Amino acid sequence: MQQYVLVEVVLGLVGLVGAAALGTWLVRRALRPLDDVAAAAGRVSELELARGEIDTIPRVPDDLTDGRTEVGQVGSALNRMLQNVEASLVARHESETQVRRFVADASHELRTPLASIRGYAELVRRSPDVVPPDTARALDRIESEAVRMTGLVEDLLLLARLDAGRPLDREPVDLAALAVDAVTDAHAAGPGHDWGLELPGGEDPDDVDLHVTGDEASLRQVLANLLANARTHTPPGTRVDVRVRDEDGSVVVEVADAGPGIAPALRPVLFRRFARGDEARNRAGGSTGLGLAIVDAIVAAHGGTITVTSATADDPGPTGTTVAVRLPRA
Ligand SMILES: Nc1ncnc2c1ncn2[C@@H]1O[C@H](COP(=O)(O)OP(=O)(O)OP(=O)(O)O)[C@@H](O)[C@H]1O
Ligand SMILES: [Mg+2]
Numbered sequence: 001m002q003q004y005v006l007v008e009v010v011l012g013l014v015g016l017v018g019a020a021a022l023g024t025w026l027v028r029r030a031l032r033p034l035d036d037v038a039a040a041a042g043r044v045s046e047l048e049l050a051r052g053e054i055d056t057i058p059r060v061p062d063d064l065t066d067g068r069t070e071v072g073q074v075g076s077a078l079n080r081m082l083q084n085v086e087a088s089l090v091a092r093h094e095s096e097t098q099v100r101r102f103v104a105d106a107s108h109e110l111r112t113p114l115a116s117i118r119g120y121a122e123l124v125r126r127s128p129d130v131v132p133p134d135t136a137r138a139l140d141r142i143e144s145e146a147v148r149m150t151g152l153v154e155d156l157l158l159l160a161r162l163d164a165g166r167p168l169d170r171e172p173v174d175l176a177a178l179a180v181d182a183v184t185d186a187h188a189a190g191p192g193h194d195w196g197l198e199l200p201g202g203e204d205p206d207d208v209d210l211h212v213t214g215d216e217a218s219l220r221q222v223l224a225n226l227l228a229n230a231r232t233h234t235p236p237g238t239r240v241d242v243r244v245r246d247e248d249g250s251v252v253v254e255v256a257d258a259g260p261g262i263a264p265a266l267r268p269v270l271f272r273r274f275a276r277g278d279e280a281r282n283r284a285g286g287s288t289g290l291g292l293a294i295v296d297a298i299v300a301a302h303g304g305t306i307t308v309t310s311a312t313a314d315d316p317g318p319t320g321t322t323v324a325v326r327l328p329r330a
Contacts, residue, residue, distance in 0.1 A: 033064050033071045040064075041078060049089060057086045097164075104160035107153045114153065117146045148286065155290040158221075159273070162297040168215035172330050175219070175251050176200075176210040179244045182223035189228075192236030198243040210244055210251050211330040218298045219327075225291040226255040226323050232286065233277070233321075234259025250304075251329050256322040261312035270308060271296040295325070302327055 040060040047057065059079050066072035121143040124131070131139070176199050183197045200208040212219070223242075230240040234257050243254040262270065262277065269275045276289030299306050304327035311319050 031071065033069075034074070036061065036064055037071065037075050037078060040075075044082060049085075054086070054089050054093065057082050059083075100160055100163050104157060104164070107157035107160060110153045111150070111157075114146055114150050118143060118150070121146065152288050152290070155288065155294060158294060159290065159297060162294075162301060165301075168218060168301055170213050171216065172211045173214055173216045173219055174211050175253055175327070176208075176244050178216070178220055178223055179242050179253060182220070182227050183242050185224065186227040186231060186240075190231040190236070193231055193234070194237065194239045196239065196241040198241060198245075200245055208246055209329070210246060212251050212302070212327040213330040214302045214327070215298075219302070222295050222298050222325060223253065223255075225295050226325075229291060229323075230255055230257040230259070230321070233279070246329070247326070249329055250326045252324055252326050254322060254324045256320065258318065258320040261315070261319045261321055262308070262310040263312060264314070267308070267310060271306075295323075299325055299327070304328065 037060050040058060043058050047054070049057075059082055060075040064072060065076035065079055067076055121139050124139055125136075125143065179197060179199070183195055186193070187195050200210070227240070227242070230238075234240070238257055238259045240255065240257040243252075243256070245252050245254075266275065266277050271292050272289075273293045274289040275293075276287050296306060304325060306326070307324045308321065309324075310321040311317055313319055
């Protein structure tokens with residue numbers, strides 16, 4: 001009897017362990033396709049969907065979308081969702097492209113009539129007939145506003161092109177040389193300011209390589225915009241220092257002024273299009289609030305970064321603004 005019970009218990013245990021092992025194996029085998037479904041979802045999550053143009057989103061393989069199994073149902077539901085996401089992203093990208101193209105085309109089309117307006121105004125101004133003073137003043141205004149609008153249209157066109165991701169030139173550009181030119185121009189445009197330029201010192205300035213790879217005309221514009229800000233948003237007599245230096249693998253261009261600083265409310269939106277300070281808005285001409293948006297877009301297209309530090313009279317310490325542009329060295 002005792003032996004009989006022992007055999008029963010042992011056989012029972014063996015059967016139990018065997019059944020557990022077989023069950024585990026069967027469940028694992030049935031759910032193994034889920035790993036593949038999870039892997040497909042993982043691949044999608046690694047895509048940069050926010051970055052404009054997308055290629056097709058990878059799908060769950062067809063053999064895992066059999067609607068008769070639970071795993072297949074998950075797979076085919078996932079595929080339907082991916083299909084929907086892909087279609088929406090493509091539609092959004094198309095409408096963005098359309099808007100960009102519209103802005104670019106509109107700016108481009110506006111150039112010709114603007115050039116005509118400027119040309120005719122100049123023609124009348126130069127004509128030997130004497131015009132009454134009121135008319136002369138009106139013509140002057142027409143001309144200066146046409147010049148202003150041309151600048152605005154050029155800025156919009158440039159931004160539209162940068163948005164479209166149009167490839168920039170990739171040539172070696174010497175930032176030290178650009179800084180020298182930019183400060184010389186700024187000197188001519190704002191003789192009332194106190195301009196300073198600091199390049200890496202030493203006996204032989206050629207020792208320090210301040211070349212970056214990029215588009216020379218765009219990088220010139222970055223410096224011109226920053227120096228224009230230091231000139232137009234600070235009172236005459238303000239000290240403005242431009243420094244170019246080499247800093248662990250990057251070239252840093254810094255424009256530092258001792259002006260009144262940027263209002264705290266404006267700082268977080270400084271790089272937004274048409275964001276400008278109240279003083280700029282109230283002033284009669286010139287300011288549109290596109291300057292720093294353009295700087296930001298150009299620097300980003302070169303793989304660089306910008307930092308702005310600014311202090312107004314409300315902040316402790318001296319007032320002033322420093323904009324530092326950091327670009328990877330060639
Ligand atoms: N160096 C500075 N000192 C004080 N305020 C500044 C300085 N630079 C920029 N700002 C403020 O930031 C705003 C945005 O500058 P941004 O260059 O983008 O536009 P803007 O100079 O007003 O117009 P635009 O450059 O298109 O002619 C300016 O309106 C001004 O209020
Ligand atoms: Mg500006």
